[in-house]
Amino acid sequence: MTIDLDAQLSAADPAIRLRAVGALHRLAERIEVAAVDAARADGWSWEQIGDALGVSRQSVHTKYGK
Template sequence: MGLRAVGALHRLAEQVEAAAVARARQQGWSWEQIGDALGVSRQSAHAKHGK
């Protein structure tokens, strides 16, 4: 039961992150700014969320 809850939270966090990144891109944020906000490199942010 605990692991299922963790999995559900992880999926929810991924969805929230993707929506926030999409909004940031719409507002003109650079991949460097997004990476900084997420605590990852710009390359990692772009690899995960870029289209």
């Protein structure tokens, strides 16, 4: 499925733009999960991951340290 994100983000209908923003948020979350998992598998500490994401060690550990 190909989505023309530029067209959706510049659409006249706010509902279309808001759905596009929601889709971007969901995509960013999936990418972040994969990146955190890969970093942990490579031996990165929670502090290193937090620094890379611009958040505290505690917040990233709370979110992903299951």
